[in-house]
Amino acid sequence: MGRPTSRTVSLGALFLAGCTVVYVLPAFISSFRAQQFAYVGIYLIALIGLNILTGYTGQISLGHGAFMAIGGYTTGILISDQGLQIAGHTFSNDLKDVWTIPIAAVVAGAAGFLFGLPALRLSGLYLALATFAIAVSAPAVLKKFETFTGGGTGINLFGIKGLTGSISGVHVFGHKLDFYDWLYYLSWTIALVLLAVAWLLLRGRIGRAFRAVRDSETAAASSGVSLATYKTLAFAVSAAYAGVAGALYAIANTYVNPDTFPITLSIFLLVGVVVGGLGTLSGLVVGAVLVQFLPLWSQEVSKSPGAPAVVYGVILIAIMLALPGGVAGLLRRVRPLARRLYTRPR
Amino acid sequence: MPVAFVFSEFGQQVVSGLASGSVYAALALALVIIHRSTGVINFAQGEMAMFATYIAWTLDVNHGFPFWGAFFATLAISFVGGVAIQRAVIAPIQGASVLTIVIVTIGLILVLNGAATWLWTGEVRAFHSPFPTRTVDVGGVAISLQDVGTLAVVVGAVAALWAFFRFTKLGLALRAAAVNPDASRLVGVRVGWMLALGWGLAAMLGAVAGMLTAPTVFLDPQMMQAILIYAFAAAVLGGIDSPIGAIVGGLSLGVGLNLIGTYAEIDVWFVHVNLTAAELRLPIALFVILVVLLVRPAGLFGKPVVKKI
Secondary structure (H helix, E strand, C coil): CCCCCHHHHHHHHHHHHHHHHHHHHHHCCCHHHHHHHHHHHHHHHHHHHHHHHHHHCCCCCCCHHHHHHHHHHHHHHHHCCCCCEECCEECCCCCCHHHHHHHHHHHHHHHHHHHHHHHCCCCCHHHHHHHHHHHHHHHHHHHHCHHHHCCCCCEECCCCCCCCCCCCCEEECCEEECHHHHHHHHHHHHHHHHHHHHHHHHHCHHHHHHHHHHHCHHHHHHCCCCHHHHHHHHHHHHHHHHHHHHHHHHHHHCEECHHHCCHHHHHHHHHHHHHHCCCCCCCHHHHHHHHHHHHHHHHHHCCCCCHHHHHHHHHHHHHHHHCCCHHHHHHHHHHHHHHHHHCCCC | CCCCCCHHHHHHHHHHHHHHHHHHHHHHHHHHHHHHHHCCCCCCHHHHHHHHHHHHHHHHHCCCCCHHHHHHHHHHHHHHHHHHHHHHHHHHHCCCCHHHHHHHHHHHHHHHHHHHHHHHCCCCECCCCCCCCCEEEECCEEEEHHHHHHHHHHHHHHHHHHHHHHHCHHHHHHHHHHHCHHHHHHCCCCHHHHHHHHHHHHHHHHHHHHHHHHHHHCECCCHHHHHHHHHHHHHHHHCCCCHHHHHHHHHHHHHHHHHHHHHCEEEECCEEEECCCHHHHHHHHHHHHHHHHHHCCCCCCCCCCCCCC
16 A cells, blocks of 8 residues: 555544544533434444445345344343353353443354345345345344243343443543443444444455445456455445444343334434445434434424334435435535635636 | 144135235235336335225224225225326336335335324224124135135235236236337337336235235234235245236235144154244245245246346
8 A cells, every 4th residue: 555645644634533523522411412422323333334235335235223133132142130041051140241242243243144145146126125024024033032032021231230330330541431421432432443444444455346246246246356255245244333233222222122123223224324325434424313313303393203204204215316325425516516616717 | 732633724724824815915916016017126015005004094984984985995095196106206216226216115115104103193993894704614614704805805906907907908008118118108108107007006906905904903004014024925936027926926825824823833853843923924924035036036937037238
């Protein structure tokens, strides 16, 4: 790699500025808001993962909520009071929630890899159909295997030993944080690290291969890009991101049950990616903010529980019809326009 | 414990499987019609059916329509609604990427589901059936009249649709527009409107499926979600482009799921396999979808797709 380009430098500066904003923010907001923003960070992680798969590699997933469920249940089972018992050996109880996050990533990533194998044979609409069916049937499967998942009631995590700070707060580097501030820092630290990882992954050889697969499978294959390798890789990485998001989601909710991960979650994630911009990372924060806050904002329009879905749906269709690039695409279109306004014509 | 085989029970399961299967078949046929004409898998087909069923419910309960009056009025409204949806949001993206099309139909799911919750609240409501709930005894098998009625209505709807496609000029134009849009345009078929008409017909079929399901599963905004998955499984099983496949797929899925739900509790070697739980109905349908797509993507009756590069 040669010298960093000016684009790389300015992106790095922007990233550091973003990190600074994220880290000083809790000083200015209530811990109630901090909790809400913690969810934004969690959604951001899931959106990055989904965008790697759908936006960059062109493989539609309508079932990312199911991969989040795998991550969430991994964490839930590992730290719950009952503990996971395999062949008489009880895991957990001594395991802290934070350490289950990488395990959740690995488990969900493995599930994504395994699903990626048959998915190789499914293209376009069929993949959408299969992932949709997975998301719809996931809650039923979770209810069925109740020895592991606690059935319909799920697993409670509040107040148990493995869950950091749910009752008494957390001490980090000599600072005392309450549970919600702790959640905020935890999810945003992980989100920013994973954002940087995704950027590094996508700017190089692998990212180029992903985009080649998306733009034309035939052209990619004939240029020596292995479809099998890169599609399964995209599935695995994407699912691992979803797994991390799911684990954090379980921790932030302090419980997991089958209704934590409904089909609407998968759909809202897709809305977030589309709003943020398919195939870009920069707009995803806007998508994540939307996923978290739109249900609250739409309560202003109507108190009906149906209102958020209508607003989401209208936004989704309007963007696809009028603004297929999402927020990032809008910025890209507005920037030259602004430049033209500020420079005088000769 | 494996269930002992009793013929009357077997017969009952088959008949009620045919009834629920006919509902899956109707919705699957709607999916097939749309896929044949516009190349889209309409993820909102179930929600469109749910919305239509709410309209029927309102006509029945709030406006005092008799059942069949509400039924046919709903069919007319669904037809107009289907055409309108195609013209408003599907036509502008005709020929766009698969991702765009899928996302727009997902948007429709959200709008219709949210609007139904908004207008009629999420409360579960009873939807009364036009058929009596009693059973008749045929050769030792107790057959529910509701099942017979459901099957008869679907058969009637499918036969009417078949006659329309087979014997009317409009039906011919519709088929032509689906098979070869460019050539049909040259001979004066208004292809855009034919595609919209296809959506209208599919919406009507969906409405039939919804109104026949609602008496048994009750009416709520989520009621068609599972049925849509069964319809997907039926359409994929029969071949997504094959109308006959959709019907055969739907009926065999309905019967198959019922029989698995009754008898699939067996000992394979030393492993006790029990697939009879109600929670496993959906995962089994998912399994059918995956297996068919992997082993024989064209389904039972479909033609394999050959893509030119």
